[in-house]
Amino acid sequence: MDVELTLARHIAARALVVGPVAVAIAWLLRGPEGGLAAAIGVAIVVANFLLSGWLLSRALKISLSVYHAAALFGFVLRLALIALAMLAAAALLEVDRYAMGFAAVGSYLVLITLEALAMTRNTEKEPEWSN
Secondary structure, three states: OOHHHHHHHHHHHHHHHHHHHHHHHHHHHHOHHHHHHHHHHHHHHHHHHHHHHHHHHHHHHHOHHHHHHHHHHHHHHHHHHHHHHHHHHHHHOOOOHHHHHHHHHHHHHHHHHHHHHHHHHOOOOOHHHHO
């Protein structure tokens, strides 16, 4: 079982709740441009989690050493990819940079916290792989 990819999918599913809340807050505070920017920020974060899960799952199939390297260097690389994706979105589109940044950082922290809480409470449907 690809545990990392399963965790990433759980996070993506939670983003279906967290994302609209972030978009609604940004829309109320910054207008339609803020709502669009928040949606882009949340989408970038979800893509990052899915990429992370996929990379770690693939790396573990190769070897434990490759998995460790992917976890260490992949984290830094994925943070750089988030920054580049946000810079590209800001350069190519007229988006509210503040709303996009706050939505990306906020959703990242909320989603990872919700996943950690779910894992510690064993509320997932597949807790046997979390022990």
